[in-house]
Amino acid sequence: MSVLLEARGLRLAFGGVKAADGIDLAVMRGEFLAIIGPNGAGKTTFINMTTGYLRPQGGSIHYDGEEITGLAPRAIVKRGIGRSFQLPQLFTEHTVLQNAALAIAARRGVWQPFAPLLSVGVIDEARELLSRFGLDGIRESRADTLNEGARKLADIAMAVALRPRLLLMDEPTSGVAASEKMAVVETLARVLREAEVTAVFVEHDMDVVERFSDRVAVWSQGRILALGPPGEVLRDPEVLREVIGVAAPHA
Amino acid sequence: MRRAEPWLALAGAAALVVVAVAAPWLRFILTLALAKGIAVLGILLLLRAGQVSFGHAMYAAIGAYVVAFAAPSMGDVLVLLPLAMLAAGVVGLVIGVFITRYREIFFSMLNLALSMVLYSLLEKFYAITKGSDGIRVAPLRIAGMAMDGPMAAWVMFATAMVVAAMFWWVARRYLVSPMGEALAGIKTRETRLEFMGVSARGVLLVAYVLSALMAGAAGAIIAMTTRHVTPLLAYWTSSGELVFIAILGGAGGVLGPFLGAVTYELIRVYAAAAFADIWQMALGLALLGVILFAPGGVWGVIAGLLRRARVT
Ligand SMILES: Nc1ncnc2c1ncn2[C@@H]1O[C@H](COP(=O)(O)OP(=O)(O)OP(=O)(O)O)[C@@H](O)[C@H]1O
Ligand SMILES: [Mg+2]
Secondary structure, eight states: EEEEEEEEOOOOOOOEEEEEEEEEEOOOOOOOOEEOOOOTTSHHHHHHTTTSSSSOSEEEEEEEEEEETOOOOHHHHHEEEEEOOOOOOOTTTTTTTHHHHHHHHHHHHOOSSOTTTHHHHHHHHHHHHHHEEEGGGTTTTTTTGGGHHHHHHHHHHHHHTTTOOOOEESTTTOOOOOOHHHHHHHHHHHHHTTTTTTEEOOOOHHHHHHHHHHHHEEEEETTTEEEEEHHHHHTOOHHHHIITTTTOOOO | OOTHHHHHHHHHHHHHHHHHOOHHHHHHHHHHHHHHHHHHHHHHHHHHHHHHHHSHHHHHHHHHHHHHHHTTTOOOOOHHHHHHHHHHHHHHHHHHHTTOOHHHHHHHHHHHHHHHHHHHHHHHOOHHHHHHEEEEEOOOOOOTTTHHHHHHHHHHHHHHHHHHHHHHHHHHHHHHHHHHHHHHHHHHHHHHHHTOOHHHEEEHHHHHHHHHHHHHHHHHHHHHHEEEOOGGGGGGHHHHHHHHHHHHSSSSSHHHHHHHHHHHHHHHHHHHHHGGGGGHHHHHHHHHHHHHHHHHHHHHHHHHHHHHHHHO
């Protein structure tokens, strides 16, 4: 397996808070890497730096052999890195179908002033996408009327619509009802494996981590405390004490 | 609603023609109303992105002054109109590149500031613009034929109709296209656009240039109809008028600007005749009424009635 994304010595502080304090991490092509760690550890900050939302104060990020440190989000998306958000970022005045369609149109090229967004081809793809995420029932609902779980899934669906090669997901299952969680992750994992997407996801549910990740990175105060297969990392006494003890699902 | 709209537009156009034939003195008013409606359509595009321009009269003024300057040498309506649009569009592009970095109050105020710069230039450079006296527009032709008296009035009325119809069609298609929907996305979730690889600035710039083109066309029609241009065309109250009409007509549909403009001009004419000094109060009350009781504007009221008619 080869390295797809490599972060070296990433640093970023907000005032006195070190949100990234020397992050070294190599994400391998095709793997599912889970990020765990307590609130405020810097998990979202890592995703924000990787996707160009925040510029690191030190260190570098390489993707597929190319340095992408400090590039704008748009430039990074174009290279095949997608993301979903801890707080879903949907077009609230559009329907779920329109949200999906806009993401599909964004991939195909949005610069068409006279063809309708909801053309036959785009509608078909949007419907198919939404059905993969089990969102058929709420296709015509406006995005601001959805419950938290549905908003999360629609948010991820929009990222997937861009057909990224690397997808960074920030707490994909928070807000999804506990009874549906495993089924949702199951579906998501299948969709991603079919599309050969490499995935990095922040997750607070250790059952999900155990079952769906190839490796786990443990974040604590802007550093990576441990990295390895879930079977080892989740049994490491230090990790148990430092992280899992205080990382009870907070959603 | 979308399917009923073209029929509604057609009925509205027919009604305007009937009124223009029956009451020739209203023809002039309606021509100006249509022209303003075109400019307001541009305001509506920007409103889709959640942005309010308090300076768009500057593009109307640019269109109008282009007509005034060019009329002596090439006084054909069919030449002047595209020329005015081109000038407004080019200025819109140059200003737009800079102004689309800004949002909300900054966007509004920068437009306002630039329009006031244009206003003072028009006023101060007397040698070229004749200052606040303004410029009389030289006699016009259409497709080579001289225009005079009632024929000129009809030509301008028809021109306003055709241009309005054209931009109505463009706006209608544009707003449901990927670009138009992305424009609406700027209002609700601009960051998402960037994370989909779409340049929000680029999307807004297209709308901005389109809106400048529309305002430029409006200004040209106003200049050719009134045959006189003054710096007042660029004054901030003229920009405010466009925003006023946008709210009065309703931003929910592309017919709104025209409904708003006709309503506005008619209220203005009749209120001025009836109450002389306090006609502005009638406009103020009308706007108050819309904001309190019909936030969707005239278009919202009509759309609501149609929907109810369909249900029952
Ligand atoms: N834009 C910002 N401005 C100021 N401080 C920030 C900013 N983003 C993050 N921080 C701070 O950096 C630290 C790390 O935040 P981050 O959001 O990365 O944590 P996290 O691990 O994602 O936590 P959570 O599990 O609560 O989502 C926190 O102390 C946070 O308050
Ligand atoms: Mg976070």
